[in-house]
Amino acid sequence: MDLAFLIATMERLLAGVPLTLELSALSISTGAAIAVLFAVLRTSSRVGEWLVRAYVYMLRGTPLLLQIFLIYYGLAQFAAVRESLLWPFLREPFWCALLALTLNTAAYGSEIVRGGLQSVAQGAIDAGRAAGMSRLLLYRRIVLPLALRQALPAYGNEMIAMVKSTSLASIVTLMELSGIAYAVISETYRAFETFLCAGSIYLAINFLIARGIAWAEHRLNPHLRPAA
């Protein structure tokens, strides 16, 4: 094991971490907001429910890489797109990848939020209604806080999955962690060492996310800890 090579490779790879984190953080947060909107849209009307279900079905039933290609390569086919206001964004691999990642995590996230909402005990809702809470107040003070606590572990897994998914951005030329790893491997053909370094960085990021979620769960659930 060539230590010098490992260290040099690590240095090169770490340069890609900011982009990886940027793609992850932006897509996860925006996707989560959209997921909550979808969950609300779902319960609001028959059409709303059908639209969300169709969206989730299509985005979970096809590969993310295809979705990225569809946005990055596919949209460029249309003159209408090329001449639109959005073109400066849609021609950039960063924005295309970000868009695809966000839309994708919104689909998975909406299912997690839905599960969380369904888990809220009917009794807690009844008590809120009996106390005269309006629908908005009920959601804000009772339903969403309880749903969030239930959904947190599953959302933690989704966040880790998204960090891994950002690696696909390298296929549309973005030089995040996997993009640099590919460059190193194709130059040096030392696949195993590069895998070791890049893999460790991803594992470290995911470990931190898992710890963060566990901490959040602990903070939010004093009612699940044994009595003081």
Place this chain on the structure above:
Amino acid sequence: MDLGGYFTLIGFGPAGWGDQLLAAALMTLAVSASAFFASLAFGLVGAAAKLAPSALLRGLAEAYTTIFRGVPDLLVIYLFYFGGSQALSALGHLFGHAGFLGLNAFMVGTLAVGLVAGAYQTEVIRGAYFAIPPGEIEAARAVGMGRLLMLRRITGPRALRFALPGMGNVWQQVLKESALISVTGLAEILREIHIGAGSTHLPFDFYVTGFFLYLALTTLSGFLFRGAEAWTMRAERRPA
């Protein structure tokens, strides 16, 4: 969008890409199936190791599932694509075989995706094993069943019932991950779509086609797995 032109494009005529797409779809199914069965093998070994009395085996299995569930599949594919032939040749030299042993794209795909999916299968199988009510195992021992017989008649079938939903998810995962194998040049759906898009300058038409091809495959898989799950749960259905 010119609908008539589109159907000519994907049709089976001389100008159509229909036959290439069909071949690509079959290749996707083939590499996915191959990777899925590999994942079953890895998963069974991993689950057995996790349940073993040996701390070393348990540790190795834990490392396996942590690494291959925490690292992007793309990196694993690169590992086998660039490093697989090296490793295989080195292995061959150990056994006295001179010269180069190559890993073709299909094998790279099978191993890489199979190894990653195997990490998830390990957890599915392990979870299924623990889901079997312990009383049923006790009853089997009480009637004098040996371990192999118990595995064949009780543990196996019961674990299958609990594992099937999870395995259905892994299959869907594998099916979608097969698209990543396109980076190795394997002629599966995404690669063929990409080639078609480049050659005809109609990327949207092709990518949308690919979209619906995958959607058809995942939908069909969903039906089949739900049917299989219903069959394994036939003892739990309430009488009409």
Place this chain on the structure above:
Amino acid sequence: MSTPAAISVRDLHKRFGANEVLKGVSLEAQAGEVIAIIGASGSGKSTLLRCISLLEVPDEGSVAIAGEAISLRTRRGRREPADRAQVNRIRASLGFVFQSFNLWAHMTVLENVIEAPVHVQRRPRREAIAEAEVILKKVGMVEKRHAYPAHLSGGQQQRAAIARALAMRPKALLFDEPTSALDPELVGEVLRVIRSLAEEGRTMLIVTHEMAFAAEVSDRAIFLDAGRIEEEGPPAQVLRDPSSERCRQFLLRYINR
């Protein structure tokens, strides 16, 4: 002109699918009256209470609280409240105590009690906390006010739930089988609290299976059977010597349990 009844229910009908659970129930509770409601499971007792608080919307009939009628309308073949704000206002003036307590799991006892006063009734937080502590002292839960429901016994949770209902300064209290979900040895502490509230002169509707308690605490008793009031009158009559045959049979089943 006499003061309007605290709670006035007229000819209530309620269907769940093909099943008509309330078949024309009318009752009036004057201020300060304690009414016990008894009957078998499925007789419609809980539904009656839930209709008064509009947790269920009656298909026919009317509900009025302190003379204010809850306005309902029919939309797309379904009955619904015509004025959401009125419903919420009226609910906030009624204290509802559930069989399964229904405390909010992510809040402490104190937070549960001040939640509606602060967020629904818009009272200042400091004032709500001060009042909550007085009420919690009354129900014997002030030492546990920072505990979470998951760490409390059933009896403690129900007493906290009663405090939560009292904190809203309700015009009337509705109890839906308050002790049915409790282990026998915890029933007493909750009944004690309810008795003290009755002695204070509060208007209360209590659905219960505790016959002896009902006889002791109520001014009037009602026997509900298959969605209709079969017997109504002073507790000594309804609970000991009813004229309705069905009521007699129901009581026999209870005595012979």
